[in-house]
Amino acid sequence: MLKVFLPLLLTLASSAHATELHHITVRTGTDGLSPVSLTVANAGKEPVACNADIAHWYSVELATVVPGKAASLELWFDPKSGTYAALNDKRENLPVERFWCGIEGRAYATRSQIALDRGAAPVTLQLICTDKSGRLICE
Numbered sequence: 001m002l003k004v005f006l007p008l009l010l011t012l013a014s015s016a017h018a019t020e021l022h023h024i025t026v027r028t029g030t031d032g033l034s035p036v037s038l039t040v041a042n043a044g045k046e047p048v049a050c051n052a053d054i055a056h057w058y059s060v061e062l063a064t065v066v067p068g069k070a071a072s073l074e075l076w077f078d079p080k081s082g083t084y085a086a087l088n089d090k091r092e093n094l095p096v097e098r099f100w101c102g103i104e105g106r107a108y109a110t111r112s113q114i115a116l117d118r119g120a121a122p123v124t125l126q127l128i129c130t131d132k133s134g135r136l137i138c139e
Contacts, residue, residue, distance in 0.1 A: 036122065039070055041126070045131060048102070048104060048129050049105075050062050050071070054086070082119065084116050099113070101127075103136055
């Protein structure tokens with residue numbers, strides 16, 4: 001059996017490419033950034049989960065809002081680049097590609113994407129989310 005797999009292993013080993021790792025500097029803090037106060041009110045009947053996509057494959061939940069309540073979130077805006085950021089517990093800037101809310105437990109399938117103006121960030125943004133025909137609508 002080893003005779004069968006040995007040529008395959010040698011082919012894979014010879015076609016492998018080395019990957020170089022480089023140190024990157026992660027922006028921390030809020031110097032040069034403008035605060036954006038975001039309020040999400042839940043006018044629906046189920047809890048709402050609000051998320052930020054911070055990479056093509058990764059999102060973080062920023063808040064869960066129970067029915068009849070509202071949550072205040074803090075985003076930061078870089079006027080030079082048009083980038084919104086959320087801060088993690090180390091105050092590292094997590095660039096926000098998309099912001100969306102959905103019904104908790106099935107948030108992605110029921111999501112309502114919230115448009116973020118990349119030209120000039122508002123100082124405040126207030127949204128009211130309601131459940132319409134199994135999807136969340138945030139306006």
